[in-house]
Amino acid sequence: MKVTVVGAGNVGASCADSISYRGIASEVVLLDIREGFAEGKAMDIMQCATNTGFNTRVSGVTNDYSKTANSDVVVITSGIPRKPGMTREELIGINAGIVKSVADNVLAHSPNAIIVVVSNPMDTMTYLTLKATGLPKNRIIGMGGALDSSRFRYYLSQALDKPSNDVSAMVIGGHGDTTMIPLTRLASYNGIPVSEFLSEEELAKVAAATMVGGATLTGLLGTSAWYAPGASVAYLVDSILNDQKKMIACSVFVEGEYGQNDICIGVPCIIGKNGVEQIVDIALNDAEKAAFAKSADAVRNMNADLKSVLA
Ligand SMILES: NC(=O)c1ccc[n+]([C@@H]2O[C@H](COP(=O)([O-])OP(=O)(O)OC[C@H]3O[C@@H](n4cnc5c(N)ncnc54)[C@H](O)[C@@H]3O)[C@@H](O)[C@H]2O)c1
Numbered sequence: 001m002k003v004t005v006v007g008a009g010n011v012g013a014s015c016a017d018s019i020s021y022r023g024i025a026s027e028v029v030l031l032d033i034r035e036g037f038a039e040g041k042a043m044d045i046m047q048c049a050t051n052t053g054f055n056t057r058v059s060g061v062t063n064d065y066s067k068t069a070n071s072d073v074v075v076i077t078s079g080i081p082r083k084p085g086m087t088r089e090e091l092i093g094i095n096a097g098i099v100k101s102v103a104d105n106v107l108a109h110s111p112n113a114i115i116v117v118v119s120n121p122m123d124t125m126t127y128l129t130l131k132a133t134g135l136p137k138n139r140i141i142g143m144g145g146a147l148d149s150s151r152f153r154y155y156l157s158q159a160l161d162k163p164s165n166d167v168s169a170m171v172i173g174g175h176g177d178t179t180m181i182p183l184t185r186l187a188s189y190n191g192i193p194v195s196e197f198l199s200e201e202e203l204a205k206v207a208a209a210t211m212v213g214g215a216t217l218t219g220l221l222g223t224s225a226w227y228a229p230g231a232s233v234a235y236l237v238d239s240i241l242n243d244q245k246k247m248i249a250c251s252v253f254v255e256g257e258y259g260q261n262d263i264c265i266g267v268p269c270i271i272g273k274n275g276v277e278q279i280v281d282i283a284l285n286d287a288e289k290a291a292f293a294k295s296a297d298a299v300r301n302m303n304a305d306l307k308s309v310l311a
């Protein structure tokens with residue numbers, strides 16, 4: 001199985017590293033516009049093979065899409081990241097043009113690929129990719145919820161002082177500092193509601209930390225995060241290529257689910273060889289419904305800025 005990762009920067013390279021380290025695909029192509037950069041990242045990753053024991057072939061190319069031909073999955077990470085103090089939404093001006101041209105190039109060489117969109121503002125870039133390519137909605141998946149959910153589980157595990165893998169929790173809604181919805185009511189520690197162990201105040205703190213998880217890391221690092229984003233993409237790609245049918249919160253095109261239409265937003269999805277195989281439309285309580293409607297409005301407003309790119 002072949003995966004192309006467009007953008008060999010922090011997230012793209014980390015994603016290629018995670019996919020090859022875990023043997024998820026037989027071939028990974030990294031593509032970047034910076035001369036020699038993807039080639040260098042690919043060579044560095046390949047030189048891990050004997051120490052970590054993987055057999056994935058990783059190669060890098062400078063803007064040569066012919067080398068990406070017939071990819072099963074294409075991950076788009078090209079574009080600029082935010083700096084401390086910025087929101088993801090501020091990246092739209094530069095990233096929309098990049099993502100659109102990349103999506104056109106990708107499709108010309110891999111007409112059957114499933115596309116995973118990572119570039120920010122991710123929900124809007126996912127919507128743009130869907131509209132610009134005209135691909136069926138099951139083949140365009142925005143990655144954000146997998147990362148936000150892993151951060152939610154991390155913060156819960158810190159508050160519980162227990163391992164993250166014993167915690168089950170999901171974040172839905174937009175992938176933005178104010179649009180994420182950590183589903184605290186449904187989070188559990190080994191099947192037991194977390195509210196049995198943490199006070200309302202502690203849970204509110206965990207939810208707030210989750211929502212600004214990306215901003216916190218950007219403040220510490222000077223640019224946005226990459227290890228957990230790369231690993232989250234690999235987790236999603238694994239479910240596609242190996243038809244695992246995992247339930248993962250992804251930004252997908254909704255048509256009536258959660259009371260919304262004509263936007264891409266984070267909802268629980270069954271992810272398998274056909275991409276998005278099902279949207280799991282669970283019953284939210286009134287507060288969660290209100291939060292989802294507000295999040296959807298913000299995502300919809302952002303999409304309005306795409307008019308000139310999609311014209
Ligand atoms: N969805 C998420 O959960 C999530 C997580 C982390 C980062 N991101 C986003 O991913 C994007 C990349 O972040 P990063 O930290 O890897 O940035 P980065 O600057 O390290 O890497 C971006 C790379 O894209 C390349 N690039 C730019 N234009 C290109 C084009 N037209 N074709 C091919 N490559 C091109 C650049 O040369 C660069 O190497 C940002 O928009 C960031 O906000 C999203």
Ligand SMILES: O=C(O)C[C@H](O)C(=O)O
Nearest residue numbers: 082088120214215224225
């Ligand atoms: O925070 C960012 O800007 C990057 C990414 O969306 C993240 O959540 O790490």
